[in-house]
Amino acid sequence: MPVLTRLVPSPLVVDIRAGALQDLGAVLADQRLSANGRIAVAASAGSGARLRERLSPQLPGADWYTVPDGTLDAAVTLADQIKKGGSYDALIGLGGGKIIDVAKYAAARVGLPVVAAATNLAHDGLCSPVSTLDNDAGRGSYGVPSPIGIVIDLDVIREAPDRFVASGIGDVLSNISACADWELSHRETGEPVDGLAVAMARSAGETLLRHPGTIKEDGLLVALAEALVLSGISMNITGSTRPSSGACHEMSHALDLLYPERSREHGEQCGFGAAFASFLRGEREVAGQIATTLHRHGLPVTAAQLGFSAEEFAEAVQYAPQTRPGRFTILEHLDLDPHAIRDAYSDYVKDITAGLAG
Structure with a gap:
């Protein structure tokens, strides 16, 4: 055999x-x-x-x-x-x-x-x-x-600014959303999914989602470093950024392109994008878990916390699919008009704010 x-x-x-x-x-x-x-x-x-x-x-x-x-x-x-x-x-x-x-x-x-x-x-x-x-x-x-x-x-x-370490957490958490977008594309378009790449990327994200430590503790720093390595290897396996880049990254790239002087750290934007993309897919519990982890590490969970108005963020969401032509995510699937995007974002803010307050 x-x-x-x-x-x-x-x-x-x-x-x-x-x-x-x-x-x-x-x-x-x-x-x-x-x-x-x-x-x-x-x-x-x-x-x-x-x-x-x-x-x-x-x-x-x-x-x-x-x-x-x-x-x-x-x-x-x-x-x-x-x-x-x-x-x-x-x-x-x-x-x-x-x-x-x-x-x-x-x-x-x-x-x-x-x-x-x-x-x-x-x-x-x-x-x-x-x-x-x-x-x-x-x-x-x-x-x-x-x-x-x-x-x-x-x-x-440990000598790096806290913001640069926390940003990596946001980037790794976005793997969870990116893998869900990849699986959505498989169901809707037949795009092949590499199961090993998904397993590595999603495991990296879920490790940070559940880790109780802070960025001041070696335990979390080691877990984050290992998760970043696993995330990179998952991309090597599949030969593309698919296991770690979905709607979350499309939104981040749109913010970079539309507001180059105001965009924030990559991981800050992608983490927030992952929470919103999960909400759009109807995964409200996942969106809440991601937002809770982001909030605990001082990362933004709303457009306002990133420094953008709701209207500016809605413009970025509408533009986002153009940043990765040919990539199918929840944004391409829903194809929301500007009014629907603003309504969805308003619902997201209410839901996340209530969850964090609780």
């Missing part, structure tokens, strides 16, 4: 613990990522720059490149600098999600493996096969190889 196997793209090493960055050089050598120490490090101007003095002794042969922002131009510039810098074994992205996205894109252009050394846990880009970069048209998503290594130092994560 033949044995059928499935190869699951995943990092060679995932190191999540206090002090992990202190062993970065040893990890690179032990995993044969860099035997001779020829490493390029793409560091943010903030947290990455502050860590340079601490990490330089471990990486004596490394060349350091400062990444100013999370733009496509910065990623292309970094790739050009690396080409001129010589022969490297790997590229380390040291910083927050934007810097890691820049590093992933640059590494793809020059054919290097990338190691993500995250300094915050704002979103699942640290392990995903996608780079989200600002460009002249607003913001774009680019397919890239996922990181070959993930290093998350809890000592460093």
